[in-house]
Amino acid sequence: MTDTAQPPSLLHRLKPLLPWIVTLGLFAAGAWSLHHLLASVDLKQVMSVARATPWHVLALAVLATLASYAALIGYDWSALRYIEKDLPKPVIALGSFLGYAMGNTIGAGLITGGAVRYRIYSALGLTAQDIAAIATFASVSFGFGATIIGFGALAVHPYALGHLLPLAPGMVRGLSVVVVTLSVGLLFVIAVRGSQITVRSITLKAPAPRLMAAQFLFTALDLLLAAMTLYLLLPPSDLGFATFLAVYAAAVMAGVISHVPGGVGVLETVVVAALPASVPVADVAAGLLLYRVIYYLLPFGLSLVLMALTEARMASGKVMPVLAPVTRSVGALVPLAMSVMMLASGAFLMMSTLIPPTSELAEQLEVLTPLAVIEGGALLSSILGAAMLIIAHGLLRRVAGAWWLAMLALAAGIVASLANGLDVERAAFLGVALLILWPTKAEFFRTTRLTREAFSPRWAVVILGLMAALAATLFFAHKATPYANELWWQFAIDQSAPRALRAALVGMSVLGLSLLVFALRPGQMSHELPTLDEIEKVRAIVMSQPDPEANIALTGDKCLMFSDSGRSALMYRIRGRSWIALHEPFGDPSELSALAWAFQDAAYAANARPVFYSVGAERIPLWLEMGLALVKMGEEAVVPLRDFSLEGPARKKLRTAHNRALRDGLSFEVLTPPFAEDLMPELKAISDAWLKTKAGEEKGFSVGAFDPAVLSRAPIAVVRFDGRIVAFANLWLTEARQKASIDLMRHIDDAPSGLMEFLFTELLLHFADQGYAEFSLGNAPLSGLDARRGAALSTRLGALVYRHGRQFYNFEGLRAFKDKFSPDWQPIYVAVSPRANILAVATDVVALVSRARETNATSTTITSTDHSPA
Structure with a gap:
């Protein structure tokens, strides 16, 4: 029978999307609230205020941003001290900056930033558990610090959130004092008692008081400087900085809790609602827009430039050997970063076609430019923007064709931007993106077609969210534009709203059709067993x-x-x-x-x-x-054969046992196909007798079963005693003749003493004589692996797999037995998604390993599932 797993139900398939759906819902709620708060705002007025911001204010905001990100480096520095690990300071700065720059912009900072750190820090020897401890330590530290600082500011200025909280100022102050007292008290108890907290498999012990104080200082600097960046960009008001700090802390915490990328919409809603009514809303919107550009997009842009420079240095070979692992790790981040950049470029290009001219120069150029150029530039920009959103998916998958298409789309976007009102700013933005993408070609090596794989449901959700944002931008930009008496498809030199509608229609049509084509494309894989x-x-x-x-x-x-x-x-x-x-x-x-x-x-x-x-x-x-x-699941024992022999004092015990086995009458031989007709029945009898002494039946998937059709195609090693076969092992070889291994290894119940040791010794001597470089003795579980209650998830995974997937059916003393041959122990892993349920994966693997025998429809082969050559 074949494996006919039931297809998952619709609810089961939608379950992984629930976090994305909730996030979109929260984003929509924030956007709806922000829409009402900005009902009286005119986009042209907002852009005019933003352009009129003094240069010295922008410079101070940039300096505050850079200082804030410098303070963020302290999170990783103190976390490394906490786990008692040491890395070069440039590496810490690189990992921290890239982690926060990408995490803040892309969203899901704990996951995205953690993935960035994993790639960089693991290159210098840190384990996944070390990096998880760093991310957890930083998150807990930020949570405590932001809570204490934010509620402390509310205790001093309880009126800060008066417009948002239905509570009297006295009650706000009292609750804030209680929260700060409890937080500080909890930290004090943890520090004094040396308590520890276990989150899943990660145990966090109490940091030293000095380290705790240093981390709180970094958190305070981070929040103060980030709040200062926004405070500088907002219009002057009677709201003091200390009061604004409470507002900012509340806005940041609301954004974190919502899981909306960068807290977009949530942070803006809290800030706009908390500011005095006397402050012009348009000026506040301009300040928030500049804050997003300076605090989020500017560091992300710097990270992209840093990656591009790293790729260029790698291509030229000008990389210090000691930093080579780190630069390769940075290269591993390039597809995600370039995909986000292309996604942002496409969204920016499409949105720019929906917004009417916001400067006098652009309006004058629109009048002087030929109508066909204006209309063509708008439509081309919208089409190219939509195409960039599709290309971004290919960049994420390292598709070489996507890189070429991205370069062409960016170059064409520059031309379209200049044609559409001589938009130099947009052309410059796309030109910088093109220069950043140029040196990264080596990271996009997949030759698969861009349209080969369907969009994942998550990517479809992202695209639909962008389409909603484009629609919101369109109506916000043209909410005051009268066009009820004009046909929206009618060309007119002085009607930017119909032009925006046409551009929006083209862009959304391209997106919708692309989603439809990708979603309806039939799968390319067949899950039938092989013929x-x-x-x-x-x-x-x-x-x-x-x-x-x-x-x-x-x-x-x-x-x-x-x-x-x-x-x-x-x-x-x-x-x-x-x-x-x-x-x-x-x-x-x-x-x-x-x-x-x-x-x-x-x-x-x-x-x-x-x-x-x-x-x-x-x-x-x-x-x-x-x-x-x-997830480490075990180790493989690999014996180097270049200098293997039984000579010398180190091999004395092995040599003695081998000589004794020869004196007792054991002999070794490697048989090659075609075999004598009576060989398989003789081996089958040995196999059946061996299985009767073991619990369970034949396993499969990663270990073979006794199948004459399979065994008859490869060499078999046999051990004879008094002329009859008492043990056998089928050999796994290739024409490369570099490494050898075995699959099945079975013997009679009353085997002579030392039989297994003799068999492996002869195999090692045989393949050393044949010129092979290595021989694999198979896998062994980690020492002390136990699936006991409360053990780490990875430990339980390894224990479950090896309990059901063992080849010798007895792991007691297995590692000690293999150590007799002085092997090199090489780690064996399971590679899974970081978000995967490890126990669910273990259950699926064990089910494959332990299931009953299945017959392939096209042969007599047995199916099953778990491989550990031993």
């Missing part, structure tokens, strides 16, 4: 590459995904919402990264979670680039 022809096709790929573990693809119990060229493959099975790929892709080295990306894309498009199970350390940079987290 005999496909087995032979993958056999050629397995034999042509050096990793012997790829032989597990030949059992026929896993689905196969081939590269476009057919020179590479990936094996996987589906269980519930988990798409579980076994090991890394194998085949042509130049295609492996693209194949892994394609598998992840297909899983996400199906609203499933991609899992790369039992992968080594060699491709850790790839998993990090794909945004996956690594």
Whole structure:
């Protein structure tokens, strides 16, 4: 029977989107409130006020912003001191700045900023748990600091939020004093008693009082300087800075709680509502607009320039060796950053076509410019903006064609901007984006078509949100423009509103059609088990590459995904919402990264979670680039064979045991196909007898089962005693002849003493003599792994997998047994999404490993699911 998993219900498929839907709902609520607050505001007036802001005020706001981000570096510095880790100060500054610059702009700062730090700090040896502790420490510190500072300011100025809170000033002051007292008291108790808090698998101990004080200082500086940036840009009022600090702290906390990216709409609503009624709303809107540009977009732009310079230095080879891992990690951030930049460029280009001229020069140029140029520039800008939103998805997936299309779209956008009222500012913005994108070409290597994978549901939500924002911009910009008596498609030199409507129609039509095309495009993957022809096709790929573990693809119990060229493959099975790929892709080295990306894309498009199970350390940079987290599940014992022998004092015990086995009558032989007709029945009898002594039945997926059709195609090592076979192991080899391993290893119940040690010793001697470089003894669980209640999630995952996926069916003393051969212990991981439920993944893997035998419709192959060569 084949694996016929029931398709997930609609509610089950929509569940991962609920956080996005809630965030959009909160954003819509904030936008609706802001709409009412800005009902009397004219966009032209807002732009005029923004342009009239004195240069010295802008300069002071920029300096306050840079100082605030410098204070943010202190979060990471103190967090590293807290976990007792040390990194070079330039690396700390880089990781902190990029983390906050991208996290503040993209949103979900804890996740986005944490991912940035993971890529940079892990390059210098920090573990995922270390980086999670840094992010958690910084978040908790900010929470305590913002609470104490914000409520402290409210205690001093209880009237600050009088327009928003239905409470008397006295009650606001009393509640604020209580909150500050409780927060400070809790910190004092934690510091004195040395308490600790465990959040999931992360345990946070109380920091030292000096470190706690330093962190509070960094938080205070951060909030004070960020508030100062906005305070400088707002119009003068009788609201003192101390009172405004309470307003700002409340606005920031509201934005954080809402999870809206950057708190857009939420922060503005709180600030506008809290300011005195005597302050002109248009001036406040201008200040908030400049604040967004200076505090959010300017640092993000600087981070993009920094990445572009890093890519240029890497391309020229001018990178210090000691910083090479860090620069490669920065390169891993490029697709996300360039995708956001292209998304912002497209939205900016489209919105600019919806806004009428806001300066006298632009209005005069519009009158002097030929009508066809104006109309054509507006329509072209809208089309290009919509195209950029689509291209951004390809950049996120590292598609090479998307990079070329992005360059062309930005260049065309510059031309369209100049044609549309000689908009030099817009052209300059797009020109800077083009220069930033130019040196990053090496990061976009996937040859897949831009339209190959459907948009994920999350991306569709983002695009729909942008369309709503465009519609809001259109109506806000033209709410006072009379056009009821004009046909909206009628060209007119002095009617910017109909032109904006046409541009909006074109842009939204392109977006809507693109979403429809991508969403309705049929899937390219088949989840049927392979046919005999496909087995032979993958056999050629397995034999042509050096990793012997790829032989597990030949059992026929896993689905196969081939590269476009057919020179590479990936094996996987589906269980519930988990798409579980076994090991890394194998085949042509130049295609492996693209194949892994394609598998992840297909899983996400199906609203499933991609899992790369039992992968080594060699491709850790790839998993990090794909945004996956690594959970260590065990270690593989690999014996170097270049100098392996039984000579010397270090091999005395092994040599003695081997000589004793020879004297007792054991002999070793490697049999090669074709085999004698009576061999398989003899091995089957040994296998059946061996299984009777073990709990459970045949396993699969990552370990083979006794299948004559599979075993008859590869060499088999046998041990004889008095002329009869007492043990056997089928060998995994490839034509590269670099590394060898085994799959099944079975013996009779009354085997002679030292049989297993003799078998492995002979295998090592045999392949050393054949010129192989390595021999894998298989995997072993981490020492002390236990699925006890309260253990870390990763520990329970490893324990569950190894309990059901063991090949020797007994892990007691397994590591000690393999240590006799002096192997190199190499880590083995599971690569999963950081947001994935690890226990759910473990359950799916265990279910695949432990299920009953299944027969492939095209062969006698057994299916199952878990591989640990041992």
